[in-house]
Amino acid sequence: MKTVDVIASAISNTFRSKTRTILTILAIFIGAFTLTITTGLGTGINQYIDETVAEIGADDVMTVTHAPAEDAGDGPQEYTADQVTQQAVGPEGEQSLQPITQADLDEIAAIDGVLSVEPVKQIDADYIQHADGARYRINVGSFVPGMQVQLGAGEQPDATSDALQVAIPVDYVAPLGFDDDAAAIGQEVILGLTDGNGEVQTVTATIVGVSEAGLGGAGASASPNTALTDALYEAQAIGTPAGQADQYGSATVRFDPDSTPEQVEALRASLADAGFESTTLDDTLGTFKTVIDGIVLVLNAFAIIALLAASFGIVNTLFMSVQERTREIGLMKAMGMGSGKVFGLFSSEATYIGLLGSVVGIGVGMLAGTAVGGALSSTLLADLPGLTLIAFDPLSILTIVVLVMGIAFVAGSLPAARAARLNPIDALRYE
Amino acid sequence: MATPILQVDELHKTYGRGATRFDALKGVNFEVREGESLAIVGKSGSGKSTLMHLLALLDRPSAGTVRVAGRDAGTLHGRELNRTRNRTFGFVFQQFFLTPGATVLENVILPLKIAGVGRAERKRRGLAALAQLELDDKARNKSSDLSGGQKQRVIIARALVNNPRVIFADEPTGNLDSATGAVVEDILFELNREQGITLIIVTHDEELAARCDRRIHMRDGLLVEERDELREEVAA
Ligand SMILES: Nc1ncnc2c1ncn2[C@@H]1O[C@H](COP(=O)(O)OP(=O)(O)OP(=O)(O)O)[C@@H](O)[C@H]1O
Ligand SMILES: [Mg+2]
Numbered sequence: 001m002k003t004v005d006v007i008a009s010a011i012s013n014t015f016r017s018k019t020r021t022i023l024t025i026l027a028i029f030i031g032a033f034t035l036t037i038t039t040g041l042g043t044g045i046n047q048y049i050d051e052t053v054a055e056i057g058a059d060d061v062m063t064v065t066h067a068p069a070e071d072a073g074d075g076p077q078e079y080t081a082d083q084v085t086q087q088a089v090g091p092e093g094e095q096s097l098q099p100i101t102q103a104d105l106d107e108i109a110a111i112d113g114v115l116s117v118e119p120v121k122q123i124d125a126d127y128i129q130h131a132d133g134a135r136y137r138i139n140v141g142s143f144v145p146g147m148q149v150q151l152g153a154g155e156q157p158d159a160t161s162d163a164l165q166v167a168i169p170v171d172y173v174a175p176l177g178f179d180d181d182a183a184a185i186g187q188e189v190i191l192g193l194t195d196g197n198g199e200v201q202t203v204t205a206t207i208v209g210v211s212e213a214g215l216g217g218a219g220a221s222a223s224p225n226t227a228l229t230d231a232l233y234e235a236q237a238i239g240t241p242a243g244q245a246d247q248y249g250s251a252t253v254r255f256d257p258d259s260t261p262e263q264v265e266a267l268r269a270s271l272a273d274a275g276f277e278s279t280t281l282d283d284t285l286g287t288f289k290t291v292i293d294g295i296v297l298v299l300n301a302f303a304i305i306a307l308l309a310a311s312f313g314i315v316n317t318l319f320m321s322v323q324e325r326t327r328e329i330g331l332m333k334a335m336g337m338g339s340g341k342v343f344g345l346f347s348s349e350a351t352y353i354g355l356l357g358s359v360v361g362i363g364v365g366m367l368a369g370t371a372v373g374g375a376l377s378s379t380l381l382a383d384l385p386g387l388t389l390i391a392f393d394p395l396s397i398l399t400i401v402v403l404v405m406g407i408a409f410v411a412g413s414l415p416a417a418r419a420a421r422l423n424p425i426d427a428l429r430y431e
Numbered sequence: 432m433a434t435p436i437l438q439v440d441e442l443h444k445t446y447g448r449g450a451t452r453f454d455a456l457k458g459v460n461f462e463v464r465e466g467e468s469l470a471i472v473g474k475s476g477s478g479k480s481t482l483m484h485l486l487a488l489l490d491r492p493s494a495g496t497v498r499v500a501g502r503d504a505g506t507l508h509g510r511e512l513n514r515t516r517n518r519t520f521g522f523v524f525q526q527f528f529l530t531p532g533a534t535v536l537e538n539v540i541l542p543l544k545i546a547g548v549g550r551a552e553r554k555r556r557g558l559a560a561l562a563q564l565e566l567d568d569k570a571r572n573k574s575s576d577l578s579g580g581q582k583q584r585v586i587i588a589r590a591l592v593n594n595p596r597v598i599f600a601d602e603p604t605g606n607l608d609s610a611t612g613a614v615v616e617d618i619l620f621e622l623n624r625e626q627g628i629t630l631i632i633v634t635h636d637e638e639l640a641a642r643c644d645r646r647i648h649m650r651d652g653l654l655v656e657e658r659d660e661l662r663e664e665v666a667a
Contacts, residue, residue: 001545009544016532328530334489336517337545338510424489428480428524 010348031307032361042296044391060257099247119248139221153181154209157225167209196239311411318415330427350412358404442495468630470640473649521590531575580611
């Protein structure tokens, strides 16, 4: 028998005993449905985290500061004779870290594996204002090229543009006097800040995007592009003592985005040798994702248990079907059908039942998940715009289909093996 | 002389072991020539079906050999054995019923499907076999909707669809009334005459046995000479 004929016969045999098959499919449906929802939950949350990651910073970037002068640990610090001097070196009284200077930047740039190094320009804005409207307090985030804010409208601030661009948080749209998000795009806003002389300086920028608040928090502050950051920093530096403006709290180092974790680790070690401490994105979000993955794993385990229960349904259905078709199997074998093909016939039938159950389960699961997820994000989770609680990606859907069909095949192999072992004589003597 | 299509030599078949051990065949020898019609007769339990199953390579003997066209069937295994059965034999057994939910045509083409014949070719040959049995108008019907005689004709169509060299029939007319039974018999003998298909028929029916070229008589797992049988009848 040709393989296509084996499969075609298996498919038409599936519905010979309709009620039994439908009940079995229903059991698999429940398992596949659960698995779809739990996997969707994992996909949705992780997708959200990934978007947030882009918001916090690009993933080929690490933040570098001077290592604390002494690794003091959590306990009381031991007295050393030069402690006073150390404290005096700090840029401000309470900060115990040394600032990054131009010399430090040069030193970092020379380290193997560093593609480029940029100082992080800390901006302390006082207010934001549109036209003659009211002034609102605002924080200005530090922009790392490659970072993506979650947008409600407009586009990302362009790092390479010379124009002064800013993305404002969605909360500021109405107060600043715009009708809606779209109306704000292309409008000018004034950012005010205090310079070294205590005088107010203003910089005018164009709104290119409206950002939503994400887990990373970047969406809650104004996101400037590089040109605007430089302009603001320059305004802020007016009147500061010479040299002080060239000192930064931290710097961002870019490395090859294709680096292996080992290469990143090596780079961090070289930085540590030079006396710098570095933090990557994974450090920040790694633990968070691990927890989510753990929860999803447990939920998936429940779904798998449901599927295993369903697989006993398949075993039972097919055993009954082998029993009922003993004579037919005997006839086919008498007519020269090989044991392998008989096995194939019954295991294809099981796999097909698995396919039907998983397709129906996934279909209904996706509908239900989308509906429930949509309802939740407009009510309970309204504070987290951009979060699709239950999301689906083609790969994990395909994985579920293959997994369910695999389980069905394994379950079907037991009855199929019994059918394959039958011989024509058993069938002839079967009453 | 041409090689006999089937040849059995000192055939033994033992069922069970210990206390339930039963010798169903105790050393059977005979030959079947290609194109002849042979009746196997004898009392119930004498071993007729057992012998036929061994001839059709559906079961293996405990001792002795079956040769198909000169070849020792004991040396055939797996795929080769399956192919020999598929190509050489057709079965008209009561136990080999039709699949009730499937159509008449689907039932008839089953041996072709197993042989791996393509879809179009299967349909063509299936319809031709049905036409030969005047059932082509029933091709699309469910086989469960047919009468007993029609079903038996479908089974014959299925047995001959793959152009077998031998058709085995175990009580082919057993469940049929005598008129319908006669029609089925006519069909089988016509196939024997016109297509040269060898017929091996197990039957209790004296008239059917008498229509065959030759008959072998079984008693308690052994062949008895026709002379003995005649003597028996005289004594009775
Ligand atoms: N699987 C088996 N196990 C044990 N004994 C068996 C088995 N198959 C057949 N027999 C025995 O072998 C003997 C011959 O059986 P067989 O079916 O060949 O008889 P038969 O001549 O075809 O009879 P009938 O005319 O009633 O069909 C019987 O006594 C039967 O009980
Ligand atoms: Mg019998």
